[in-house]
Amino acid sequence: MKEILGKAKTVRELLKGVKYSIDYYQREYNWKTKQVHELLNDLSGKFLEEYRPEHERKQVATYPHYFLGSIIISRKDSTSFVVDGQQRLTSLTLLIVLLRNLQRDTEAKVNVDELIVSEHYGDISFNIDVPERESCMRALFEDDAASFDPSDRSESVHNLYDRYIDIEEAFPDELAGEALPYFTDWLLESVHLVEITAYSDADAYTIFETMNDRGLSLTPSDMLKGYVLANMAEERRVVANDRWRARVGALNAAGKDAEPDFFKAWLRSQYAQKIRERKKNALPEDFDRIGTEFHRWVRDAAADVGLLQADDFFRFIDREFEFYSRCYLLCIAASETLTEGLEPVYYNARTGFTLQYMLSLAPLRPDDSDETIRQKLWLVGRFVDILLTWRIWNYRSIAYSTMQYAMFLVMRDIRGLDTAALARELHRRLREEKETFTKLSDYHTGNGLTMHQQNRNHIHRILARMTDFVETKSGLDSRYDEYVRERGRNRYEVEHILANKFDRHRNEFDNEHAFAEQRNRLGGLLLLPKSFNASYGAKTYDVKREHYFGQNLLAQSLHERAYELNAGFNQFIRECGLPFEPHATFGQAELDARQELYTQLAQQVWNPDSLLERVRA
Numbered sequence: 001m002k003e004i005l006g007k008a009k010t011v012r013e014l015l016k017g018v019k020y021s022i023d024y025y026q027r028e029y030n031w032k033t034k035q036v037h038e039l040l041n042d043l044s045g046k047f048l049e050e051y052r053p054e055h056e057r058k059q060v061a062t063y064p065h066y067f068l069g070s071i072i073i074s075r076k077d078s079t080s081f082v083v084d085g086q087q088r089l090t091s092l093t094l095l096i097v098l099l100r101n102l103q104r105d106t107e108a109k110v111n112v113d114e115l116i117v118s119e120h121y122g123d124i125s126f127n128i129d130v131p132e133r134e135s136c137m138r139a140l141f142e143d144d145a146a147s148f149d150p151s152d153r154s155e156s157v158h159n160l161y162d163r164y165i166d167i168e169e170a171f172p173d174e175l176a177g178e179a180l181p182y183f184t185d186w187l188l189e190s191v192h193l194v195e196i197t198a199y200s201d202a203d204a205y206t207i208f209e210t211m212n213d214r215g216l217s218l219t220p221s222d223m224l225k226g227y228v229l230a231n232m233a234e235e236r237r238v239v240a241n242d243r244w245r246a247r248v249g250a251l252n253a254a255g256k257d258a259e260p261d262f263f264k265a266w267l268r269s270q271y272a273q274k275i276r277e278r279k280k281n282a283l284p285e286d287f288d289r290i291g292t293e294f295h296r297w298v299r300d301a302a303a304d305v306g307l308l309q310a311d312d313f314f315r316f317i318d319r320e321f322e323f324y325s326r327c328y329l330l331c332i333a334a335s336e337t338l339t340e341g342l343e344p345v346y347y348n349a350r351t352g353f354t355l356q357y358m359l360s361l362a363p364l365r366p367d368d369s370d371e372t373i374r375q376k377l378w379l380v381g382r383f384v385d386i387l388l389t390w391r392i393w394n395y396r397s398i399a400y401s402t403m404q405y406a407m408f409l410v411m412r413d414i415r416g417l418d419t420a421a422l423a424r425e426l427h428r429r430l431r432e433e434k435e436t437f438t439k440l441s442d443y444h445t446g447n448g449l450t451m452h453q454q455n456r457n458h459i460h461r462i463l464a465r466m467t468d469f470v471e472t473k474s475g476l477d478s479r480y481d482e483y484v485r486e487r488g489r490n491r492y493e494v495e496h497i498l499a500n501k502f503d504r505h506r507n508e509f510d511n512e513h514a515f516a517e518q519r520n521r522l523g524g525l526l527l528l529p530k531s532f533n534a535s536y537g538a539k540t541y542d543v544k545r546e547h548y549f550g551q552n553l554l555a556q557s558l559h560e561r562a563y564e565l566n567a568g569f570n571q572f573i574r575e576c577g578l579p580f581e582p583h584a585t586f587g588q589a590e591l592d593a594r595q596e597l598y599t600q601l602a603q604q605v606w607n608p609d610s611l612l613e614r615v616r617a
Contacts, residue, residue: 006196011068011092012188014195015115020073020089020128021081029133029156031087033166033352034257039091041400042066044172047186048278048401051179057108060185068092070194080197086128088193093128094140094164099184101143102176110184116141133160140164146453151489151530158487166352168454170399221248221259224295232313240317247325254332261357263294266324268408269361270415271305275408287408323366327373331360334377338481341374344381348388350461350484353398355407356384362411363422375419379611383410383426386606387433392458393449393602394435423615430608437602448595449522451494460484460494463527466598467554469605473576474553475568483527483552495528496520497558497586497594499538508588518588523595526555541586558583576604 043066050063071085082089096112103109117124126137136157139148145168150161175183198206218226225244229237251259267290274285289297298305306312334342335349348356363376388398397403410429414422451459464483472478485491498505498519502512509515518524528551536544548555549562553569556562560582563570573580579597583590 006194008192008194010189011096011191011193012115014071014193015089015093015096015127017114017118018127019080019118019125020086021079022086022128022130029087029090029159029163031091031159031163033163034354035087036091036094036163036166037170037352037354037400039088040095040167040170040172043095043187043191044175044183044401047183048172048174049276049282051182051186053178055182057182057185060182061189063186063190065190065192068191068193070196073195073197075197082128083198085193090128090160091163091167093126094160095167095187097137097140098164098167098171099180099187100141102171102180103184104143106180108181110181110188112184112188115188130156133157136160143453146456151487151491162486165457169457170352171397172399172401173397174402219260220293220295221263224263224298227295227299228307228313228316231307231310233310236310236314240314243322244317247321250329251325254329258328258332260294261354262325262328264291265328265358265361266321267294267298269358269364269411270320270324271301272408273412275405319366324361324364327361327364327377328357330373331357331377338478342377342381344378344385347461347465348381348384351388351398351458353384353388353403355400355403356381359384359407359411359414362415363417365416372419375614376422379419379422379426379614380414382611382614383430386430386608389462389602389606390433390436392455392462393437395455396435420615423611427608427611430611437599437606448599450517451520451522451525456494459522459525460492460527462522462602463494463525463554464492465605466601467527467552469601470557470569470572471553474566474572476553479552489530491530492527493530493533495526495533495537495555497524497526497541497544498591499540499544501538504540505587518591521591521595523593523598524591527552528555542584545583545586558586560584578604 046064046066069085069088071089072083074081074083093116096115099110100112100116103112115127117126126134126141132154133156136148136150136153137160139145140161145161145164148161150158153161225241229240229244232240248259251262268287272285272287272290275287276282276284284292286297286301298307302308305316307316330342331345333339334345336346338346345356345360360377360380363380364373368376391398410426414425417425449459449462461484464480467483468478468480482490483492496519498515500516500519502509502515505515509518526548528548532547532551536547545558549559550556553562557569557580563580563582578600579593581593583594
């Protein structure tokens with residue numbers, strides 16, 4: 001083996017002015033939403049433990065450091081090839097690109113360009129040098145993600161684009177203001193990785209295999225199992241061990257991280273009483289310890305968990321582990337496939353809101369019937385669905401770090417409730433919310449909900465829900481899955497009713513900026529197939545309106561023929577009392593009317609009273 005170098009580096013040292021290549025056989029970037037959310041949550045959470053608004057920026061140098069793992073490099077012909085760690089390097093780069101874009105209009109900027117690109121004779125190239133990603137990275141770097149179409153691209157490029165959008169949507173509000181340069185400084189100077197460099201592929205892969213394959217390290221769940229089995233009667237251990245192995249096998253079959261994620265969700269949902277305060281030197285509490293060392297926490301909190309005698313340890317596996325793992329797997333399945341009676345779980349999963357799983361388990365009890373389990377899961381999912389939509393409507397973050405404390409309080413308060421009490425408690429909490437569809441939404445823009453680059457995916461999902469609601473209430477089959485499909489030529493996109501042609505509307509709008517803001521209002525948007533947008537997006541309204549009639553019912557409602565001989569739709573309008581009406585022309589007045597229609601429609605789609613109606617039905 002030739003020389004091997006290992007060196008701890010800050011993010012700045014690792015990325016500044018350095019070119020990394022990735023061999024063609026190892027090129028895929030395949031992180032999913034969950035992984036980038038975890039990275040962002042870990043980094044932001046660590047930073048916010050120390051940050052205070054009254055600090056001077058130079059105090060960031062005294063903040064605790066954070067270790068992000070190692071990367072393995074094969075150095076060949078003066079080129080650094082990433083053997084292990086490209087997922088983290090790529091995701092870090094996406095985060096830094098976002099930080100660059102968020103700083104565009106701020107005075108206190110941290111220059112991060114050299115960590116993303118290198119410039120020679122006026123041409124820029126990206127420091128993670130993969131040719132197929134270049135056009136996507138350029139669009140993101142120039143803060144023009146909306147112009148990039150990831151369709152018909154490789155899986156890596158799709159993931160690259162989608163993960164940037166995930167990071168953009170999940171970026172915590174607490175970091176987006178005055179804290180932004182502080183966080184950027186801390187990320188670049190206080191987050192470390194170990195770079196291990198070998199000078200041949202053979203040596204690099206030997207290191208990789210040694211670090212990943214040698215030995216059989218015990219996982220936290222392995223150590224928890226050992227502790228529980230050791231404390232029960234010997235004659236019961238075989239039965240308990242078989243039960244454990246079967247449940248763990250089912251969890252592992254559900255996904256790579258399903259096993260540890262389940263233990264965290266289960267133990268938090270049933271036992272966590274406190275959560276760490278966000279202040280300097282605050283100690284980790286139940287909630288936090290379960291998230292990092294649940295096996296040790298169970299041992300230390302055995303009495304609180306009810307593990308006092310040998311029979312208790314057997315019950316812990318035979319009854320509680322069995323029950324909650326089965327319910328967790330039901331949630332996972334419902335999050336992946338639209339399931340009758342558990343629809344809210346699916347809707348929430350599409351937002352990437354992982355906190356719903358611990359909330360879902362909180363009210364469940366091992367003696368609940370299957371019907372009661374599903375009823376409780378629906379109620380919790382519906383509560384989350386309404387709350388998230390209200391926050392999105394009012395331009396509030398739904399990121400894990402922003403929502404964690406509030407969801408902890410809900411989880412603690414709904415623990416073990418029966419269905420009627422659960423519905424009442426969740427309904428009460430929603431009624432106490434100040435930001436709904438009507439109270440604050442007009443405050444931010446003066447025009448109600450408006451689409452912008454950071455919320456466009458959320459707007460897509462809101463339009464999909466409203467469109468599906470109108471159609472199913474009119475007697476048609478649900479097409480929600482079709483409307484939110486992310487890939488393929490037949491996927492749906494947000495359509496602007498007003499084409500991007502300011503000259504056509506000079507008589508109604510003072511300037512191009514005002515026109516752009518107005519055409520992005522929710523009432524001026526539809527959900528239509530990508531092929532339609534490509535063919536008709538720039539045409540005049542009178543031309544597009546004729547083609548809208550052949551699309552979904554929400555689009556059809558702009559045309560008078562939608563109301564002719566359509567008994568289901570007309571009955572829906574009578575029953576719901578919504579102000580549907582056709583529009584022969586479409587300008588400011590029609591846009592205002594459509595905005596009001598959508599607001600009233602949203603109030604029905606996400607009605608808190610549905611929680612109480614569910615338990616009365």
